[in-house]
Amino acid sequence: MGVNLKGRHFLSMLDFSLEEILAVLETARRMKATLVKCRSAVPSTPVADRVGGRTGADGEHPFPGPLAGKTLAMIFQKPSLRTRVSFETGMTLLGGHAIYLAPTDISLGARETTEDIALVLSRYVDVIMARVFGHDIVVALAKHATVPVINGLSDFEHPCQILADFLTVLERKGRLDGIHGCYIGDGNNVCHSLMLGAARVGMHFTAITPPGYEPKPEVNRSAVQEGANTGAKIVVTNDLKAAAGADMVYTDVWASMGQESEASARKKVFKDYRIDAGTIKIANKDCIILHCLPAHYGDEIDYATSRTPNSAIFDQAENRMHAQNALMVHLMGCA
Numbered sequence: 079m080g081v082n083l084k085g086r087h088f089l090s091m092l093d094f095s096l097e098e099i100l101a102v103l104e105t106a107r108r109m110k111a112t113l114v115k116c117r118s119a120v121p122s123t124p125v126a127d128r129v130g131g132r133t134g135a136d137g138e139h140p141f142p143g144p145l146a147g148k149t150l151a152m153i154f155q156k157p158s159l160r161t162r163v164s165f166e167t168g169m170t171l172l173g174g175h176a177i178y179l180a181p182t183d184i185s186l187g188a189r190e191t192t193e194d195i196a197l198v199l200s201r202y203v204d205v206i207m208a209r210v211f212g213h214d215i216v217v218a219l220a221k222h223a224t225v226p227v228i229n230g231l232s233d234f235e236h237p238c239q240i241l242a243d244f245l246t247v248l249e250r251k252g253r254l255d256g257i258h259g260c261y262i263g264d265g266n267n268v269c270h271s272l273m274l275g276a277a278r279v280g281m282h283f284t285a286i287t288p289p290g291y292e293p294k295p296e297v298n299r300s301a302v303q304e305g306a307n308t309g310a311k312i313v314v315t316n317d318l319k320a321a322a323g324a325d326m327v328y329t330d331v332w333a334s335m336g337q338e339s340e341a342s343a344r345k346k347v348f349k350d351y352r353i354d355a356g357t358i359k360i361a362n363k364d365c366i367i368l369h370c371l372p373a374h375y376g377d378e379i380d381y382a383t384s385r386t387p388n389s390a391i392f393d394q395a396e397n398r399m400h401a402q403n404a405l406m407v408h409l410m411g412c413a
């Protein structure tokens with residue numbers, strides 16, 4: 079597909095058109111297949127000998143290194159397992175390099191301005207990924223950076239997660255448009271990106287939250303408006319029965335990073351807004367269960383349900399890397 083994303087930022091699911099999202103997902107599918115083939119070709123050979131553009135020991139399955147010589151700066155204001163490891167490993171596999179900047183390394187917002195950080199990093203690196211509290215921080219980085227900026231999670235959106243989720247849904251269901259996706263839990267950053275992404279790709283979407291924890295009204299408005307273009311029906315409700323017939327059921331933690339002080343109060347409010355065996359009974363029996371992780375088993379999802387054949391939570395985690403690898407090669411014009 080002939081899309082050109084070189085130099086673009088990725089802060090929101092609505093930053094990419096339908097065609098661009100599908101192009102990134104197709105690149106991800108292709109790159110994942112190549113990597114899996116490469117990794118399985120000579121299991122005894124260290125991955126490092128078979129990647130980064132070097133020919134493998136078998137001489138047949140080198141993993142191409144499209145990002146050789148490129149550097150990714152990873153700014154973190156919050157903890158991470160998946161985002162940090164998937165981006166860093168991805169850069170290694172693609173022949174590039176990633177620099178981890180921990181919260182105390184650059185003291186974003188305290189030591190110097192976000193504008194200066196963006197301008198300085200742009201003189202060194204080829205792409206910036208940032209995990210931040212306020213969404214305005216990734217917006218400011220993107221405004222001032224001369225290289226692509228990727229939102230690695232803000233309080234408002236988590237678009238990289240949804241690219242990986244869509245890749246996972248495609249693998250299991252073969253399509254995104256016309257299926258019924260359902261999210262149960264807090265109307266948070268993950269819910270926002272999922273809702274906007276669903277609307278853009280034509281996936282019917284129902285967000286089920288406790289009263290007072292719905293997604294932001296402006297996100298709902300944008301999703302409904304976008305859904306009118308793509309045929310996606312977007313619903314926000316407090317009624318758990320709205321999961322009936324869902325092809326995909328998704329949840330996330332009840333208290334996000336930064337909301338730790340609300341955790342015990344939220345446990346009471348959210349206690350019924352969870353995925354368990356009963357959810358699969360209400361939804362389609364072959365529904366796909368998703369969770370971005372980290373999970374709090376016994377709260378938003380029970381352990382047993384997370385280990386059923388319906389669950390794709392670890393495919394999702396793996397697909398973070400494949401989706402982001404594709405994203406990075408597109409943003410750097412190396413797809």
Ligand code: CP
Binds near residue numbers: 157161370
């Ligand atoms: N899903 C996700 O973003 O995980 P981390 O917080 O571990 O990066």
Ligand code: NVA
Binds near residue numbers: 266267
């Ligand atoms: N909503 C969660 C997602 C974690 C990946 C948070 O922001 O903490």
